[in-house]
Amino acid sequence: MNILGHGIDIVEIKDIKQLIERSGNHFENRCFTATESSIAGSDSHRIQYLAGRFAAKEAVLKAMGTGWSQGISWTDIEIQRLPTGKPSVVLYSRCQEIAAELGITIWFLSISHTQSYAVASAIAVGKPPLS
Incomplete structure (x- = not known):
């Protein structure tokens, strides 16, 4: 197994809060799955949680080296939480296809936030395809 990519992203919590306040459900429905x-939740940490997931999705795409190209949608990436609290990456549709083409089979993901910022780091691991 090899590290095939690494991505990191940081977002300002206030920016995510403003997007949600301006667009309401439109922003959330476009960027997050129903599970996310x-x-x-609905408590005071909701915006921090969503900002962390937003940063995580950006980090995953950077690790894949694609950005938002090739027909990828925000909801093609879902950031789940294991019972241990550890975040995990689940890919759907075009993202899943691209990851398979790249040989990515395992994701290591870390998310952290303060009141002002959310940051995420994603490491893609797998076996690169034969050239």
């Missing part, structure tokens, strides 16, 4: 929205 439901897990975020």
